[in-house]
Amino acid sequence: MSASKRQQILDTALVLFVQQGLEGAATAKIAREAGVATGTLFHHFSNKQALIAALYLEIKQELADRLPALRADQPTREMACRMWQAAMAWALDHPDKIRFLLAYYQSPVLTPATRRTAKFDTLGFVLELIKMGQARGELAPYPHELMMEACHSLFMASAGYFIDHPEQAADPRQQEGAMAIFWNALAAPGHRLP
Template structure:
């Protein structure tokens, strides 16, 4: 197994174990054993369990952001564009339930550092802040502080994806799709 393969095996195994056992109940030794690498190999790639969790969180967040950004259309109607992005974001969660579950567990954890949280929100998802600011300047979105708007969007996304992952048949129902977006939009509109 190459060095890159070992690192990916560690990440894949950590993701599975963190979701199935919980972050705190999962030891680095159990991750290494399940990934079929030496514990020293795990620590070669990640200095600590926290570093592994942060790397996994940020890489999943980046994958999510890349999927969303690739679908930004900006046809001139902010509400329609936002609805499209909302559906793309939830589709990503539905297609990646293990990654979404880890994202939900770790992003709401008190142990995630504010530095990592800021990197995810302002760096990786910085384009969302730009879209919100455009909407505020156009008078379409409420003029609330940007950081509060971003946290509200995050919370609504977490709640919606939790519901739809637990009730996947609802995501197939157009009424539920429309309703989930309406709740999201109504919290932000001017």
């Protein structure tokens, strides 16, 4: 029951944060809408910042769980494309989760440690793909942290665009274009798409 109350709080917080922002979504309001006492909310989350961090990491983990495993026998671009397509399909199925990530990624409420955990622990296999691609000469030899930030930013920008423009999301040329922009930003010369 405790785990389900925690999940009720997270689900309600997501809706209220997206609809009303941080200020409008007070912890008392989140608790009331979730059907729990305010004390129950604070039993699971010490403060609003902890609630936001937990929600952020949960969403990132949900996305990570949706992505295919790395396969060393496949070309880097093929693996990157499979991950991109799976991530984009998940994003389009969960627009409020993407809106939350977009709204709060640069917020001072999310600590650098939380962002780093999401990037390098939860989505650490993306870093492994980057290292593999660099070792093969398929990806540019840029610093790993910069590459991870570029991956995040390009994916989130594309996902946000497609969520705001669903007619574009349904167009295969738009989807292919988004993937090509992503790949070309990371690819080594000679491995870029036309």
